[in-house]
Amino acid sequence: MSLVRYIELMPKVETFLQLEGAFARNSLLHIAEQNDIPFTLKHYKQWTALVDKPDYNRLDDLIQTTAQWIQTPDDLARLVYELGVALAKQNIRYAEVGVSPALYVEQGFTFEQFLNAINDGRSRAERAWKVGMRWVLNIRRTQVRTSEDVLRWVSSAAAKRGGVVGLGVAGREIGPEEDIVERTFRTAQKKGIGRAPQIETLSSAEEAAQVIDVFGPDRLLVGTKLAQAPEAMRLLADAQIPVSVCMPRAVHLNQIANISAFPLRKMYDDGLAVSLSSGLANLYHTSLNAEYKAAAEIHDFSAREIESMVLNGVRGTLLPDDEKATMTADFKRQFAQIRAELGIADD
DSSP: OHHHHHHHHSOEEESSOBGGGOSOHHHHHHHHHHTTHHHHSTTHHHHHHHHHSOOGGGHHHHHHHHHTTOOSHHHHHHHHHHHHHHHHHTTEEEEEEEEOHHHHHTTTOOHHHHHHHHHHHHHHHHHHHOOEEEEEEEEEGGGGGGHHHHHHHHHSHHHHHTTEEEEEEESOOOGGGHHHHHHHHHHHHHTTOEEEEBOTTOOSHHHHHHHHHHHOOSSEEOOGGGGGOHHHHHHHHHTTOOEEEOHHHHHHTTSSSSGGGSOHHHHHHTTOOEEEOOSSTTTTTOOHHHHHHHHHHTSOOOHHHHHHHHHHHHHTSOSOHHHHHHHHHHHHHHHHHHHHHHTOOOO
């Protein structure tokens, strides 16, 4: 019980949370009603049922549809603020949130309106709840033709002023059009833009070498297949590339039968700098605290090992090195203090 309580109290970072899967359900439906979506969207009730109980084979459709319910900057700012509140309640001190700007530009937002809206919500959450949020602009694999637009936005002066720290890619790998994503990341690498892709099909040393070369990742979100390729894990460990995993995603996409089948222990013991993420948190019905509790209760991670994963998350942020060092030292002080208060052995 004390370890579960420790997880709740300890400071944490979240590096692969996706905004479009983390909207508060009641607020999203309230916004939809304010914008008359029940009267303009065919099969609205079926879509709202999918918000509660997703068909995980239709996640991209669900995300694209619910994004259309957000029609004003105030809508978006409200949802971001509420996300910040939810993060603060888990003692998540800093989050790099993936967000897909093309979804909102398709709605009629300019990029500047979109950026101002998410930063309105961010700044209110930071002031009220002392939680830091920054943005990773995602290319959605269902919208790869917007890759050049996303690269242009992430490279802009407005993005640098507006808390954008890097480029990501979200969604399932889709074959030939991955070439477009790869070219975009090569350009981002040349420009020195932070890079945080999802590469969940990574399953061999050859693929790992290609990912390192093409994407030049500052961190990766990986899937279960990586654990079946020791040489690939060794390459990532030797290259000191932090990796994040989202265990419920692997379950919901039928990669594994249940959380206990996730190869978290193997990844950790084989030297990967692994941390946990809640991904599409509300659609996966999880939270970062729940993920670390699962590591403790299901995968038998100790307090020290959980601390190590949290610090791997800090390493995987796209912050400057001096800010990472400051956050690491601060977290270590807080870990020691909370362990002492809860009587957890300092082993």
